[in-house]
Amino acid sequence: MRYIEPHAHMVSRSTADYQNIAQAGCEALCEPAFWAGFDRASPQGFFDYYRQLTEYEPARAAKFGIKHFCWLCIPDFIDKPNVLGIGEIGLNKNTKNELMIFEEHLEIAKKFNRPILIHTPHLEDKLKGTRLILDALKNANVDCDRVIVDHVEEHTAPLVLDAGYWAGMTLYPESKCSPARAIDILETFGMERIWMNSACDWGISDPLAVIKTALEMKKRQHSAEIVDKVIFENPKRFLSQCPNFKL
Numbered sequence: 001m002r003y004i005e006p007h008a009h010m011v012s013r014s015t016a017d018y019q020n021i022a023q024a025g026c027e028a029l030c031e032p033a034f035w036a037g038f039d040r041a042s043p044q045g046f047f048d049y050y051r052q053l054t055e056y057e058p059a060r061a062a063k064f065g066i067k068h069f070c071w072l073c074i075p076d077f078i079d080k081p082n083v084l085g086i087g088e089i090g091l092n093k094n095t096k097n098e099l100m101i102f103e104e105h106l107e108i109a110k111k112f113n114r115p116i117l118i119h120t121p122h123l124e125d126k127l128k129g130t131r132l133i134l135d136a137l138k139n140a141n142v143d144c145d146r147v148i149v150d151h152v153e154e155h156t157a158p159l160v161l162d163a164g165y166w167a168g169m170t171l172y173p174e175s176k177c178s179p180a181r182a183i184d185i186l187e188t189f190g191m192e193r194i195w196m197n198s199a200c201d202w203g204i205s206d207p208l209a210v211i212k213t214a215l216e217m218k219k220r221q222h223s224a225e226i227v228d229k230v231i232f233e234n235p236k237r238f239l240s241q242c243p244n245f246k247l
């Protein structure tokens with residue numbers, strides 16, 4: 001099977017992970033800039049992290065035949081050839097400061113005319129955070145087709161999809177969506193404007209989660225065409241709105 005991994009934090013992963021996902025059929029992966037597991041000592045630490053995402057990881061992925069793209073929210077890096085758009089922005093603790101910065105990020109996306117990838121908060125903060133994010137998106141008047149709201153679960157997927165945005169499901173062994181829950185969500189809310197990712201990062205996570213979920217879909221008698229749509233065609237359709245996305 002071929003697939004696209006639309007959300008992976010490869011700075012935290014080994015070369016064996018790259019080997020495994022390449023062997024599993026991964027053709028491209030996207031790495032959104034994030035906190036990345038530990039607090040950096042200075043803004044310069046972030047500068048190096050953004051260099052890692054735009055220079056080092058694309059070269060590392062290329063050794064395994066995988067195209068590496070990233071999402072950033074810093075205008076200085078926006079013209080780098082593997083940058084797809086503004087992300088992963090959003091809320092985590094739903095504070096006033098986070099909301100203020102999120103609104104500034106939306107303005108950057110509008111100014112540079114880039115698609116947007118949004119992180120939603122965890123567990124008990126998710127519903128409130130998703131509502132705040134959807135309100136801010138509406139107020140900023142951004143094009144729904146060019147926004148994906150990630151880490152949706154059963155209670156937030158319909159809010160995001162009904163408002164016209166794309167939705168991402170994150171497959172985690174412990175929290176967020178398990179493969180079984182993700183397939184239930186697909187079967188409940190449909191296969192349009194939705195993708196799955198492993199978000200494989202510095203915590204307990206599985207870089208092969210997307211392909212394992214695809215196999216689980218086959219076990220549930222979903223056709224090869226439908227599986228390909230969810231793990232390849234859907235992300236390709238959304239990401240192709242970014243001029244830098246080329247397979």
Ligand SMILES: [Zn+2]
Binds near residue numbers: 007009032119
């Ligand atoms: Zn992430």
